Amino acid sequence: MIRGLCALIIVFALCGPAVAEVRLGKNVRIGGHDASNQTFSRKKRGEYYIYDKTPRNEGCIWRKNKDGSKTKVCHLKKKK
Secondary structure (H helix, E strand, C coil): CHHHHHHHHHHHHHCCCCCCCEEECCCCEECCEECCCEEECCCEEEEEEEECCCCCCCEEEEEECCCCCEEEEEEEECCC
16 A cells, blocks of 8 residues: 555656756857857747748847747858
C-alpha cells in the first residue's frame, strides 16, 4: 500500500508543468544576425523568421499576447 502511494506521488511529481527559460549567451547568431545576451521565458517570448529574400517588413517588433506576455517577432534576411 505504501509503495503504491509513493509510486503515485512520484508519477504526479514528474508530470507537473514544465518551466523553462532560454538564455542566449555571447556570440549567438540566428541566420547570421546577432542574437546575443537575450533571455526568453513564459512572459517574454521570441520568434525568428529567416528568409532567403528580403522580407516585406524587415526587422523586429514586440507584440502583446492575450495572456499578458510579450513576443519579439523578427523577420530577417539570411546573411551569407
